[in-house]
Amino acid sequence: xxxxxxxxxxxxxxxxxxxxxxxxxxxxxxxxxxxxxxxxxxxxxxxxxxxxxxxxxxxxxxxxxxxxxxxxxxxxxxxxxxxxxxxxxxxxxxxxxxxxxxxxxxxxxxxxxxxxxxxxxxxxxxxxxxxxxxxxxxxxxxxxxxxxxxxxxxxxxxxxxxxxxxxxxxxxxxxxxxxxxxxxxxxxxxxxxxxxxxxxxxxxxxxxxxxxxxxxxxxxxxxxxxxxxxxxxxxxxxxxxxxxxxxxxxxxxxxxxxxxxxxxxxxxxxxxxxxxxxxxxxxxxxxxxxxxxxxxxxxxxxxxxxxxxxxxxxxxxxxxxxxxxxxxxxxxxxxxxxxxxxxxxxxxxxxxxxxxxxxxxxxxxxxxxxxxxxxxxxxxxxxxxxxxxxxxxxxxxxxxxxxxxxxxxxxxxxxxxxxxxxxxxxxxxxxxxxxxxxxxxxxxxxxxxxxxxxxxxxxxxxxxxxxxxxxxxxxxxxxxxxxxxxxxxxxxxxxxxxxxxxxxxxxxxxxxxxxxxxxxxxxxxxxxxxxxxxxxxxxxxxxxxxxxxxxxxxxxxxxxxxxxxxxxxxxxxxx
Numbered sequence: 001x002x003x004x005x006x007x008x009x010x011x012x013x014x015x016x017x018x019x020x021x022x023x024x025x026x027x028x029x030x031x032x033x034x035x036x037x038x039x040x041x042x043x044x045x046x047x048x049x050x051x052x053x054x055x056x057x058x059x060x061x062x063x064x065x066x067x068x069x070x071x072x073x074x075x076x077x078x079x080x081x082x083x084x085x086x087x088x089x090x091x092x093x094x095x096x097x098x099x100x101x102x103x104x105x106x107x108x109x110x111x112x113x114x115x116x117x118x119x120x121x122x123x124x125x126x127x128x129x130x131x132x133x134x135x136x137x138x139x140x141x142x143x144x145x146x147x148x149x150x151x152x153x154x155x156x157x158x159x160x161x162x163x164x165x166x167x168x169x170x171x172x173x174x175x176x177x178x179x180x181x182x183x184x185x186x187x188x189x190x191x192x193x194x195x196x197x198x199x200x201x202x203x204x205x206x207x208x209x210x211x212x213x214x215x216x217x218x219x220x221x222x223x224x225x226x227x228x229x230x231x232x233x234x235x236x237x238x239x240x241x242x243x244x245x246x247x248x249x250x251x252x253x254x255x256x257x258x259x260x261x262x263x264x265x266x267x268x269x270x271x272x273x274x275x276x277x278x279x280x281x282x283x284x285x286x287x288x289x290x291x292x293x294x295x296x297x298x299x300x301x302x303x304x305x306x307x308x309x310x311x312x313x314x315x316x317x318x319x320x321x322x323x324x325x326x327x328x329x330x331x332x333x334x335x336x337x338x339x340x341x342x343x344x345x346x347x348x349x350x351x352x353x354x355x356x357x358x359x360x361x362x363x364x365x366x367x368x369x370x371x372x373x374x375x376x377x378x379x380x381x382x383x384x385x386x387x388x389x390x391x392x393x394x395x396x397x398x399x400x401x402x403x404x405x406x407x408x409x410x411x412x413x414x415x416x417x418x419x420x421x422x423x424x425x426x427x428x429x430x431x432x433x434x435x436x437x438x439x440x441x442x443x444x445x446x447x448x449x450x451x452x453x454x455x456x457x458x459x460x461x462x463x464x465x466x467x468x469x470x471x472x473x474x475x476x477x478x479x480x481x482x483x484x485x486x487x488x489x490x491x492x493x494x495x496x497x498x499x500x501x502x503x504x505x506x507x508x509x510x511x512x513x514x515x516x517x518x519x520x521x522x523x524x525x526x527x528x529x530x531x532x533x534x535x536x537x538x539x540x541x542x543x544x545x546x547x548x549x550x551x552x553x554x555x556x557x558x559x560x561x562x563x564x565x566x567x568x569x570x571x572x573x574x575x
Contacts, residue, residue: 009149017146017193023139027132047292050084054091059098082238082299089243090288090295096223097281100195111148114141167201171211174255178218185222194219195280203273209262212276217251220283234306236322242302250287315346316378321386329401332390336408337467339383343415344463346376348456350422351534355452357430358445366427373423380416384409407544411466414537421537425530429523443494444524451487451531454480455538462541474542484535491528 114137121134170177185194195216202212224247227240254261265275265282291298320338353369387405458480465473 013146013149014188014193016142016149018188018190020139020142020146021190021192023142024136027135027139047084047087047295050087051091051094051288051292054088054093055095055098056091058092058095081296082242082302083296085239086242086246086295086298087292089239090246090284090292093220093243093247093284094281094288096192097277097284100192100199100280101277111141111144114138114144116141167207167211171208171214174210174214174258177211177214178221178251178255181215181218182222182225185219186225189226191219191223194222195276199273199276202276203271205272209272209275210258212272213258213261213279214255216276216280216283217254220247220280221251223247235308238299238302238306241306242298245298246287246291250283254283314375314378315342315372316375316382318379318382318386321382323389326386326390329390332386333401333404333408336383336386336390337404339379339386340408340411340415341463341467343376343379343383343412344459344466346372346379347415347418347422348459350376350419351452351456351459354422354426354430355449357427358448358452366431369427370423373419376419377416380412383412403544403548407466407469407548410544411541414540417537418534421530421534426527426534429527429530432523444491447487447491447494448524448527448531451484451528451535454483454487455531455535458535458538462538465545466541469545469548471546474545477542478539478546481535481539484532488528488532491525 118134118137118139118141121137122131123134125131125134170180181194181198185191188194198207198212198215198219201207202209207215221244224240224244228237228244261279261282262275265278268278269275318339319342320335322335326332350369350372353365353372357365357369387408390405458477461473461477461480464470465477
């Protein structure tokens with residue numbers, strides 16, 4: 001019965017350790033995630049800077065997995081390639097060993113004061129950063145208490161003959177030791193906890209030094225498995241698979257050299273526990289030194305192993321909205337942004353299809369455009385639902401994250417409106433004229449095609465503004481509205497000219513001719529007005545960026561709407 005109680009208590013301490021790690025990670029992400037994200041983004045241009053960024057952020061987050069999620073977010077957003085992300089993970093692995101180095105010392109006495117200070121900070125302050133600093137302190141305190149409790153529980157059973165015999169048998173079989181440690185680390189979702197457990201067993205001479213090093217190798221492999229198995233797509237699995245392959249290669253090389261490693265590390269510190277910790281650090285440092293150079297070759301290999309998935313039969317089905325990303329706001333926002341860019345590509349295809357209808361008088365294209373609009377609407381609904389789930393899963397404590405949510409929602413709504421106008425207004429008018437055998441005049445067709453070309457160029461700029469959040473480019477996008485106004489004025493002038501031509505060529509049926517030109521011209525002007533509305537919705541992509549950055553004089557930008565633009569157009573036409 002005593003053994004059962006000990007096992008339950010050990011399980012409780014492992015759970016406490018994992019919860020403490022979770023509190024530290026979430027506290028850093030919520031309180032200082034934006035600063036860390038900017039720092040990481042600015043330190044990915046060179047390999048060694050990317051490596052050091054991975055080390056530093058992992059040391060703060062207490063989790064290489066959290067760092068990997070950040071790197072995955074930038075990779076998904078197209079801001080960095082897979083090669084630099086792999087370098088970041090090499091640094092993250094080294095950062096994890098530094099955490100283990102610190103926690104391997106007996107610091108249990110520091111745990112209770114940290115918990116007390118953390119609770120006081122969390123309950124006493126209203127500032128989110130101070131509250132999250134308290135959360136971090138509570139997490140660190142719980143981790144230290146858990147490690148101290150685990151050491152205390154192991155003390156009475158370290159000399160148990162059965163345990164010694166089992167561990168000795170496993171330790172004498174390096175491959176078996178690697179497998180056991182791999183599975184244990186995967187189950188615990190924490191290589192730090194398993195390595196520290198190995199340190200405790202080795203320090204009490206329950207496990208031999210060579211067997212302990214084999215366990216550490218397995219813990220390194222097992223630490224990569226949760227991210228690999230939880231990834232929701234082949235593209236998302238590239239980074240964790242690369243991390244796993246690096247450690248597997250390291251394991252194959254290290255296993256025959258474990259005895260030599262023990263001898264060499266004993267010269268640094270002969271204490272068995274320190275040999276384990278130092279091997280953990282040396283193992284990851286050597287892997288980083290070896291693989292930091294050929295990281296781009298490894299990235300190419302991973303792309304071949306896990307190619308981009310084929311486009312889904314239903315374009316409205318999301319590709320990047322992975323549920324696993326909801327645990328980290330950075331990743332979730334990157335997923336939603338990437339899916340929004342897919343919406344932009346679909347809207348671009350609709351506009352190009354509409355241009356073909358205008359130029360070729362081909363009504364068969366209209367059906368395909370209508371189907372694409374329904375896909376755009378379904379994809380927009382999926383993105384909105386995903387962002388709502390993000391708010392329920394993890395409250396957004398960072399103003400920049402909240403602003404990005406609003407930018408994404410604004411872009412989704414405006415792109416949906418563009419699709420609706422193209423499918424339900426533009427195409428409908430064009431198809432009616434074609435079916436009635438009254439195609440567009442050459443001047444009318446040329447002007448519509450010119451407006452559509454301007455709109456496509458603005459769409460490309462708008463999607464770039466959405467991705468880069470550059471206020472200067474946002475202002476350039478807004479300024480392009482003047483070109484659409486000039487084309488709209490030309491359309492009005494062309495309509496008046498056609499009416500005059502019809503009137504001057506009056507015959508017996510002159511009235512009927514003028515009425516026909518007036519009717520066709522009215523439809524032509526409505527198409528022009530709708531094209532202007534489309535451009536207004538595209539230009540609206542710039543307003544959230546400008547409102548977030550402020551104008552040059554520091555005042556907020558006035559948010560115009562497509563409805564305002566349409567009303568302005570109608571007023572100008574009436575004048």
